[in-house]
Amino acid sequence: xxxxxxxxxxxxxxxxxxxxxxxxxxxxxxxxxxxxxxxxxxxxxxxxxxxxxxxxxxxxxxxxxxxxxxxxxxxxxxxxxxxxxxxxxxxxxxxxxxxxxxxxxxxxxxxxxxxxxxxxxxxxxxxxxxxxxxxxxxxxxxxxxxxxxxxxxxxxxxxxxxxxxxxxxxxxxxxxxxxxxxxxxxxxxxxxxxxxxxxxxxxxxxxxxxxxxxxxxxxxxxxxxxxxxxxxxxxxxxxxxxxxxxxxxxxxxxxxxxxxxxxxxxxxxxxxxxxxxxxxxxxxxxxxxxxxxxxxxxxxxxxxxxxxxxxxxxxxxxxxxxxxxxxxxxxxxxxxxxxxxxxxxxxxxxxxxxxxxxxxxxxxxxxxxxxxxxxxxxxxxxxxxxxxxxxxxxxxxxxxxxxxxxxxxxxxxxxxxxxxxxxxxxxxxxxxxxxxxxxxxxxxxxxxxxxxxxxxxxxxxxxxxxxxxxxxxxxxxxxxxxxxxxxxxxxxxxxxxxxxxxxxxxxx
Ligand SMILES: CC(=O)SCCNC(=O)CCNC(=O)[C@H](O)C(C)(C)COP(=O)(O)OP(=O)(O)OC[C@H]1O[C@@H](n2cnc3c(N)ncnc32)[C@H](O)[C@@H]1OP(=O)(O)O
Ligand SMILES: CC(C)C(=O)C(=O)O
Ligand SMILES: [Mg+2]
Numbered sequence: 001x002x003x004x005x006x007x008x009x010x011x012x013x014x015x016x017x018x019x020x021x022x023x024x025x026x027x028x029x030x031x032x033x034x035x036x037x038x039x040x041x042x043x044x045x046x047x048x049x050x051x052x053x054x055x056x057x058x059x060x061x062x063x064x065x066x067x068x069x070x071x072x073x074x075x076x077x078x079x080x081x082x083x084x085x086x087x088x089x090x091x092x093x094x095x096x097x098x099x100x101x102x103x104x105x106x107x108x109x110x111x112x113x114x115x116x117x118x119x120x121x122x123x124x125x126x127x128x129x130x131x132x133x134x135x136x137x138x139x140x141x142x143x144x145x146x147x148x149x150x151x152x153x154x155x156x157x158x159x160x161x162x163x164x165x166x167x168x169x170x171x172x173x174x175x176x177x178x179x180x181x182x183x184x185x186x187x188x189x190x191x192x193x194x195x196x197x198x199x200x201x202x203x204x205x206x207x208x209x210x211x212x213x214x215x216x217x218x219x220x221x222x223x224x225x226x227x228x229x230x231x232x233x234x235x236x237x238x239x240x241x242x243x244x245x246x247x248x249x250x251x252x253x254x255x256x257x258x259x260x261x262x263x264x265x266x267x268x269x270x271x272x273x274x275x276x277x278x279x280x281x282x283x284x285x286x287x288x289x290x291x292x293x294x295x296x297x298x299x300x301x302x303x304x305x306x307x308x309x310x311x312x313x314x315x316x317x318x319x320x321x322x323x324x325x326x327x328x329x330x331x332x333x334x335x336x337x338x339x340x341x342x343x344x345x346x347x348x349x350x351x352x353x354x355x356x357x358x359x360x361x362x363x364x365x366x367x368x369x370x371x372x373x374x375x376x377x378x379x380x381x382x383x384x385x386x387x388x389x390x391x392x393x394x395x396x397x398x399x400x401x402x403x404x405x406x407x408x409x410x411x412x413x414x415x416x417x418x419x420x421x422x423x424x425x426x427x428x429x430x431x432x433x434x435x436x437x438x439x440x441x442x443x444x445x446x447x448x449x450x451x452x453x454x455x456x457x458x459x460x461x462x463x464x465x466x467x468x469x470x471x472x473x474x475x476x477x478x479x480x481x482x483x484x485x486x487x488x489x490x491x492x493x494x495x496x497x498x499x500x501x502x503x504x505x506x507x508x
Contacts, residue, residue, distance in 0.1 A: 002256040004247065005223035006240060007199060009043040010272055011060065012072055013237050014227035017278060024056040026275045033271050034228075035067050039240070039263040041223075043070040043096060045220050047086035048079040054086045061090035068092040075099040075124035084131050085407040094134040096166075097124050101153050102141035114149055116426070119158055123292065125160035127497040128211065132334045136164035141462050143169035150182070151189055158192040164223060166256065169212055172205030172235065175408055180215035187220045197222035204235040210285075217247070226260075228272040228278050229287060241265045241286045241318070249313045265318040286318060293324040297332025300325045304334055327374065329363035343371060345378050362460070362480045370454040376462060376479040388413045388499045389439060391492045396484050406430035407487065409436045428487045435488065439495050443467045450483060463490040466500060474498045 011027050014020070022030070027044060044060035055462055069090045071083035075097055087093035099110075103311045112120065121137065128135055130189050135156040154165050167186070169179055179202070183393040187193055200216035202209040203433045213224045230239030244260045247327050251257065269287035273280050292315040293298050297405035302309035302441040303325065315323050325335045336356050336438070340347055347355060358377045363369050390411040398404045407421045408431065420437040424430030432445060452459045461483040465476045476494025480486040 001251070004217055004221070004243075004258050004316075005041065005071075005197065005199075006039045006244070006255050006258050006260060007041040007043065007223050007225040008039040008227065008240060009201075009225055009237065010034070010206035010227040010231065011056075012043040012045050013225075013233055014272070014276070015045070016232040016233040017219060017236065017276065019232045020231070020276045020278060022056070022275060024052070024059045027056045028059050028063050029438065030272060030275060031064050031069075033264070033268050036261065037268050038259055038261040039067055039328045041068045041070055041094065041257070043072060043225075046072040047084070048076075049075065052157065054082055057083075057086035058088060061087045061093065065091050069103070070093045072096045072098070072134070073128070074123075076194075077124070077127055079126050080124065080131070082235050085429065092134070093132065094136060095128050095132045096136040096138065097121070098126055098138035098140045100123070100140035100168075102144040103146070104144060105141050114152075116322070118153065121153065122156055122160055125157060125162060129161045134155050134164075135162045136166055136199065137162040138166035138168055138199075140168055141169070141170040142167040142182070143174045145186060147182070153454060154186055154190045154276065155192065156194075158190070158196055164199050165198060165227065165230075166199040166201050167216070167221075168201035168225075169203060170201075172203035172209060172321045174208070174212060176208060176211045177180065179212040180219040183216050183221050184217035193429035199223035199225055200238075201225040203233065204230060204237065207235075209238040210246070213238040213243050214246055214254065217243075217254060228268050229284070231272070231276060231278050239285070239287075241269065245286050245318070247301050248317070263315050263319040266320050291315075292320060292322075293326050295326045295328045296330040296357075297335060299428050299492070300338075301332055304338060305400050327359070327369045328367075329360065331363070339371075339374055340378065342373060347378070359493035362481070366455070366458045366460070372453045373460055376453055376460060379477075385493070385496045386413075387496055389435075389492045389493040391435075391488055392417070394485055394488050395429065396427050404430040406434045408434045410435065410436060410492070412438065427484055431484060432491055435491050435495070441469065441495060441498065443469050443495070443498065445491075446473065448487075449487070461486045462488045465490045465494050467491075467494040469498060472498065472501055475500055 015022050019197050030044055045057040047057050049053040057071050071084045071086045075077035083095045106117055139153050157165050171395040176284055184324050198221050200213045200221040202212040224243050226238030226240040230236040244258045247254050247257050280287055282288050294303050299310045303397055333356055393409040403423045404427045409419050412418050418438045422430055422433035422435045422437055424433050446468045449464045451462050460479050460481050463478045463486040467474055474494050474497040476490045478486040478489025
């Protein structure tokens with residue numbers, strides 16, 4: 001199987017993400033993790049950028065033992081000297097020299113003609129080769145460079161001793177077909193191309209960074225450059241984990257592999273996200289929180305029967321424990337039953353249906369239905385208290401300058417639907433007065449407490465009440481995303497228990 005070298009530039013191009021600034025300790029920590037991940041080359045920074053970056057590159061160079069450490073340099077002696085200084089103590093030091101080659105960059109940025117670009121790069125490579133045995137040369141904005149000039153630049157770099165020639169699509173402009181064609185043409189037309197490795201460096205401006213890197217591989221690239229989580233300048237770089245998993249999962253198609261330790265991917269992604277502060281979107285391929293999560297019933301059913309129905313790779317491959325079946329409004333009974341089993345409930349068909357219906361009603365109101373929410377539903381549904389009172393509707397009117405009023409509609413065993421309305425000195429008091437009118441019970445509310453079951457603004461509230469009637473005391477519990485409804489449910493639940501308790505006492 002053809003090996004594709006992995007050049008990680010999380011600490012250089014990744015750090016060029018607006019708002020990201022890694023200190024020396026953070027760079028070393030990420031570098032150690034990249035070493036564990038098994039990347040071949042680590043671009044640690046741009047030493048000429050600042051004394052701090054030079055020191056950080058030096059710290060990485062001294063720390064890393066199992067990967068080459070690279071410093072970036074413009075085609076200028078002072079930058080090359082900064083890289084020399086920074087890479088002191090490195091096991092396998094490499095310099096990466098770049099110069100833009102496209103007409104736009106030549107004319108507007110460098111203000112050089114082709115001959116000047118060629119000479120400037122040549123001089124830089126000559127100077128660097130006095131100090132470095134491994135040199136990578138990048139033709140910045142190669143993607144928008146005339147093919148003949150790119151060939152000329154590549155041949156010059158080979159003659160001057162570069163061991164890797166990088167072909168960046170600096171502005172993420174090319175289609176996969178066009179990018180692949182560049183590699184194919186270089187392989188066919190550059191004299192001495194067999195002496196160097198060709199490298200792909202893509203940006204994601206049009207969302208094609210990964211597919212372009214793969215197109216390059218299909219057309220002869222030996223190395224891919226990219227970052228963890230795809231962070232980097234503007235829309236970012238090729239996400240290394242995406243290329244690695246594409247090659248792994250579709251070996252049959254690509255016939256190439258990296259030597260990454262894939263089970264370190266999730267850990268590396270989390271570390272980079274934490275230290276850079278760049279949050280990984282939930283739907284991000286491979287490392288997003290939803291990449292191995294399934295919410296819809298049909299998919300969950302398929303997953304429970306055979307995982308390959310909806311997963312083309314396993315979460316274990318990237319170091320995650322397992323796939324997630326997330327319960328939400330699109331979920332079905334198979335996944336719901338599985339969740340109940342996980343939570344330790346044994347529920348037979350009729351109860352399962354009841355609980356499932358209650359779950360669907362909650363899922364309509366709430367984004368994430370948590371394990372605690374499910375337990376709350378089950379605990380409520382599994383109680384055997386006969387329902388003398390069943391709360392159907394509740395309406396509360398509240399204003400800080402008016403008296404709170406509540407209207408309730410309750411199904412009462414033997415009496416049918418009863419509507420009542422009452423005022424109170426607060427909304428809950430008004431609700432309880434209205435329910436008292438329905439039940440015509442003489443009860444005292446001896447305790448009332450409220451807590452949140454799960455987290456967030458749409459968390460369910462759980463209300464506990466204690467009702468006392470002479471020497472009988474009962475508890476009631478109600479759960480809802482609305483605390484007034486939870487309060488009403490708790491009160492009605494307590495009334496049902498009161499009636500049940502009185503019945504059982506009268507039978508003794
Ligand atoms: C595609 C990429 O990702 S390239 C890497 C981009 N990364 C960075 O730029 C991060 C680090 N950069 C920096 O800290 C600063 O830009 C420095 C220290 C390198 C240079 O700072 P300054 O000297 O103030 O120059 P400034 O950044 O304003 O302008 C860049 C200069 O480099 C020149 N230049 C740009 N690329 C190259 C190159 N590859 N080789 C030689 N000169 C170059 C520009 O033409 C410009 O030259 P001028 O001053 O003669 O007009
Ligand atoms: C420095 C070069 C390789 C670069 O980052 C780019 O062209 O995108
Ligand atoms: Mg780049």
